Amino acid sequence: MAKSGPVTIADVAVAAGVSKQTVSNVMNYPEKVRPKTRDRVLSAVADLGFQPNRAARALRSSSAGMIACRIEPVSSHSLAHLHDGFLHALAEAGQAAGRHLMLFAVDDAENEVATCVRLVRSGAVEGVVLYNVVPDDPRPSLLVDAGVPFVSFGRFSDSADATGWVDVDNAAGIAGVVEHLAACGHQRIGFLGFPEGHRVGDDRAGGWVTTMDRHGLLAGSHRLDVRGEDTWISGARMARGLLDRADAPTALVAASDTLAAGALQAVRDLGLTPGQDVALVGYDDTPSAEVLDLSSVRQPIPEIGRRIVEALCPPDGTVLPVAALLAPELVVRGSSRRRA
Amino acid sequence: MAKSGPVTIADVAVAAGVSKQTVSNVMNYPEKVRPKTRDRVLSAVADLGFQPNRAARALRSSSAGMIACRIEPVSSHSLAHLHDGFLHALAEAGQAAGRHLMLFAVDDAENEVATCVRLVRSGAVEGVVLYNVVPDDPRPSLLVDAGVPFVSFGRFSDSADATGWVDVDNAAGIAGVVEHLAACGHQRIGFLGFPEGHRVGDDRAGGWVTTMDRHGLLAGSHRLDVRGEDTWISGARMARGLLDRADAPTALVAASDTLAAGALQAVRDLGLTPGQDVALVGYDDTPSAEVLDLSSVRQPIPEIGRRIVEALCPPDGTVLPVAALLAPELVVRGSSRRRA
DNA sequence: AGCCGAATTTTTAACGTTCAACTCGGTCAG
DNA sequence: CTGACCGAGTTGAACGTTAAAAATTCGGCT
Numbered sequence: 001m002a003k004s005g006p007v008t009i010a011d012v013a014v015a016a017g018v019s020k021q022t023v024s025n026v027m028n029y030p031e032k033v034r035p036k037t038r039d040r041v042l043s044a045v046a047d048l049g050f051q052p053n054r055a056a057r058a059l060r061s062s063s064a065g066m067i068a069c070r071i072e073p074v075s076s077h078s079l080a081h082l083h084d085g086f087l088h089a090l091a092e093a094g095q096a097a098g099r100h101l102m103l104f105a106v107d108d109a110e111n112e113v114a115t116c117v118r119l120v121r122s123g124a125v126e127g128v129v130l131y132n133v134v135p136d137d138p139r140p141s142l143l144v145d146a147g148v149p150f151v152s153f154g155r156f157s158d159s160a161d162a163t164g165w166v167d168v169d170n171a172a173g174i175a176g177v178v179e180h181l182a183a184c185g186h187q188r189i190g191f192l193g194f195p196e197g198h199r200v201g202d203d204r205a206g207g208w209v210t211t212m213d214r215h216g217l218l219a220g221s222h223r224l225d226v227r228g229e230d231t232w233i234s235g236a237r238m239a240r241g242l243l244d245r246a247d248a249p250t251a252l253v254a255a256s257d258t259l260a261a262g263a264l265q266a267v268r269d270l271g272l273t274p275g276q277d278v279a280l281v282g283y284d285d286t287p288s289a290e291v292l293d294l295s296s297v298r299q300p301i302p303e304i305g306r307r308i309v310e311a312l313c314p315p316d317g318t319v320l321p322v323a324a325l326l327a328p329e330l331v332v333r334g335s336s337r338r339r340a
Numbered sequence: 341m342a343k344s345g346p347v348t349i350a351d352v353a354v355a356a357g358v359s360k361q362t363v364s365n366v367m368n369y370p371e372k373v374r375p376k377t378r379d380r381v382l383s384a385v386a387d388l389g390f391q392p393n394r395a396a397r398a399l400r401s402s403s404a405g406m407i408a409c410r411i412e413p414v415s416s417h418s419l420a421h422l423h424d425g426f427l428h429a430l431a432e433a434g435q436a437a438g439r440h441l442m443l444f445a446v447d448d449a450e451n452e453v454a455t456c457v458r459l460v461r462s463g464a465v466e467g468v469v470l471y472n473v474v475p476d477d478p479r480p481s482l483l484v485d486a487g488v489p490f491v492s493f494g495r496f497s498d499s500a501d502a503t504g505w506v507d508v509d510n511a512a513g514i515a516g517v518v519e520h521l522a523a524c525g526h527q528r529i530g531f532l533g534f535p536e537g538h539r540v541g542d543d544r545a546g547g548w549v550t551t552m553d554r555h556g557l558l559a560g561s562h563r564l565d566v567r568g569e570d571t572w573i574s575g576a577r578m579a580r581g582l583l584d585r586a587d588a589p590t591a592l593v594a595a596s597d598t599l600a601a602g603a604l605q606a607v608r609d610l611g612l613t614p615g616q617d618v619a620l621v622g623y624d625d626t627p628s629a630e631v632l633d634l635s636s637v638r639q640p641i642p643e644i645g646r647r648i649v650e651a652l653c654p655p656d657g658t659v660l661p662v663a664a665l666l667a668p669e670l671v672v673r674g675s676s677r678r679r680a
Numbered sequence: 681a682g683c684c685g686a687a688t689t690t691t692t693a694a695c696g697t698t699c700a701a702c703t704c705g706g707t708c709a710g
Numbered sequence: 711c712t713g714a715c716c717g718a719g720t721t722g723a724a725c726g727t728t729a730a731a732a733a734t735t736c737g738g739c740t
Contacts, residue, residue: 006402006463008726019690024728034688051461055404056726058395059695062346066442074425084423085414091445100464101443102406105431121391123346123696124440231631291571348696359720364698374718396696399725463726 007050016044027052058123067094067312068102068119069129070112082284082301086153089305090129097313099126113142120148127312127319129153133165135199149319151308164322166307170200173297173328174207174253177281180330181251182215184337186279189217190242190249191225192235192259201227204255204283224249235262243270243278251279251336257286260294264335279336293334300326347390356384367392398463407434407652408442408459409469410452422624422641426493429645430469437653439466449479457486467652467659469493473505475539489659491648504662506647510540513637513668514547514593517621520670521591522555524677526619529557530582530589531565532575532599541567544595544623564589575602583610583618590618591676597622597629597636604632604675619676633674640666
């Protein structure tokens with residue numbers, strides 16, 4: 001039924017024998033028009049395959065219905081595999097809120113900010129999502145200064161009065177693991193962490209200390225927390241070091257699945273059975289965790305996306321201030337079931 | 341210098357003492373306006389921080405300057421890690437062509453097509469990129485029928501007269517590996533592949549057969565090609581099977597880095613040194629390949645993105661028909677250097 | 681029948697940009 | 711000397727939609 005050229009609201013109006021505005025009302029405020037008229041219009045819409053023109057709508061209502069997010073180059077960061085899921089979550093949450101997701105590629109943070117400003121100033125997007133935000137990240141304040149609405153995944157240190165962030169509570173994630181292992185009867189619980197000096201790693205390490213202490217297990221687990229590079233080999237080495245001790249831990253908490261995978265190998269190399277002799281828990285719930293039957297801490301990525309979009313695109317007006325620290329979820333698998 | 345509300349072309353015109361159209365010309369066809377006037381306009385643009393309104397431009401010129409691509413949910417497919425890089429490549433190539441990338445999330449292929457149609461009909465995007473296209477994929481023909489411009493990553497079987505695809509030559513990828521190994525002096529070269537019946541896997545297996553034959557190595561390598569699930573454990577098992585034979589291969593080609601990683605373990609378990617006693621090559625050049633010092637075949641993702649965008653957004657008119665089969669590149673690492 | 685207010689629909693006027701047609705002064709060939 | 715032509719800019723209209731105001735219809739009530 002499509003006519004030549006794109007179908008406009010005017011075509012529908014003619015076909016249904018009403019004015020353009022009535023068609024517009026049917027599309028936007030259906031309750032405002034009499035059911036009989038509405039049906040006539042709707043069937044004309046269906047007949048002609050009418051789709052409201054986005055640009056015209058955006059121009060008139062000065063709202064593009066879009067949010068933007070930088071896509072970083074392929075990285076070897078630990079966040080690499082979250083990338084995908086995060087973008088998917090954003091796209092999905094955005095859709096639910098009637099916003100589409102625009103991606104842009106830039107080299108560095110400076111260009112990222114410039115691009116965000118340009119996108120917002122040109123009315124291409126309503127706001128932007130920041131990503132991989134670190135404590136002293138320069139981006140948030142630059143965006144605030146430029147008046148760019150944004151919400152970030154990752155806390156930033158500025159007083160969050162005008163805008164917001166959503167983050168995952170790393171300490172709580174590890175704390176949950178320790179709780180779980182303690183509940184399973186473990187007393188000596190080791191920790192394999194990242195090198196000191198970065199927030200994520202330090203938070204996870206802090207979660208171990210705090211929770212071990214709360215359960216009175218810290219004394220019996222002296223120096224059972226070690227830190228090192230986030231690689232498989234380093235995980236294996238650190239685990240081996242702990243398991244060779246006289247007071248070897250009966251359970252190991254790792255700050256990443258990579259470290260945990262290394263530890264798994266170390267356990268096997270010693271002729272021990274993971275989950276039986278030594279409990280093991282990883283972090284991030286990567287695909288490999290599932291393959292290895294490894295318990296792991298899962299970040300609530302879909303909810304993060306939802307929260308970000310929710311804050312960035314509130315039904316009414318401007319960006320809502322948020323500061324949401326979400327709790328990750330422990331996925332228990334064979335590597336850490338209750339002790340026999 | 342920003343005034344209240346968004347800065348429009350009219351504001352700039354007033355500031356520069358010219359008409360709106362002249363400002364427009366400065367932005368779009370700078371050579372059409374006298375240098376003196378141009379400078380005056382440009383400095384007004386800079387002063388006011390003017391950014392042309394995207395919606396208005398899109399409306400007037402009926403071109404949104406966008407392309408769309410579905411983002412699939414996090415998958416355990418082998419393509420999972422390509423996702424990221426591919427989207428980045430698209431975004432980057434798009435930017436170079438003055439197009440932005442829009443992402444959308446849908447459940448299934450049917451919804452994907454419906455969304456693409458909607459996006460194009462509403463003028464939100466000029467065209468769409470298809471992804472993970474398999475030989476008898478229903479999407480290409482549906483999109484052709486709906487008149488949606490698209491280019492796909494992955495061949496489709498329809499006669500590609502009206503539209504196009506870009507793909508990577510899997511057979512050539514494996515062929516290159518075999519060439520490399522043969523040049524290193526290997527005669528018995530094994531192959532670890534995916535289960536039969538899927539194009540990617542079959543193409544890779546075919547590359548082995550063809551190239552082994554061309555080098556006259558097929559006779560001496562009878563049944564040195566095995567197929568199995570694409571998992572680490574399966575790779576280890578298959579490799580073990582081959583290496584335990586009397587006529588054990590001196591080199592192994594795997595259809596994925598996952599299989600190769602498993603094979604690596606099998607080699608080590610036998611007390612052999614990878615790269616020394618047995619050469620190993622994986623496929624896809626995942627981050628793990630680098631970590632494991634494993635040679636691997638790298639898909640030219642950035643170029644794929646460039647080619648797709650190039651076909652989808654030609655400077656002048658409609659989508660160019662393309663059918664580009666790109667050659668992947670072998671990245672040689674320690675696991676397959678020249679034999680001592 | 682006639683009139684009021686509510687419900688429904690139409691008219692008017694933008695939103696910011698660009699295309700096409702036009703003005704204006706000057707040049708240049710015939 | 712005239713008229714076609716050129717470069718540089720301006721003016722008016724249009725792209726498709728929607729908010730606000732104006733106009734029409736309708737049901738109920740005297």
